[in-house]
Amino acid sequence: VPRATIARSLPTELKKAYNLVAADLLQTFLQMEDGESVRLGDLGAFQKKEQKLRAS
Structure with a gap:
């Protein structure tokens, strides 16, 4: 495979x-x-937090 294609x-x-x-x-x-x-290696962990939104 030619290098340009890669x-x-x-x-x-x-x-x-x-x-x-x-x-x-x-x-x-x-x-x-x-x-x-959920842990993503060295990036750390992400936690799911549901929040209620309120219209003002």
């Missing part, structure tokens, strides 16, 4: 991978219960 396809593949991970993470958050957390 260089052009890498950003496309990275974008596809990013979209796949983002969609999976969104589904994980949606399925979590309130107060449950």
Whole structure:
């Protein structure tokens, strides 16, 4: 495979991978219960907190 082809396809593949991970993470958050957390390696943990919004 020519090097130019690899260089052009890498950003496309990275974008596809990013979209796949983002969609999976969104589904994980949606399925979590309130107060449950998920750890993302060195990035830390994210905790789901449901809040009531009030219109003023």
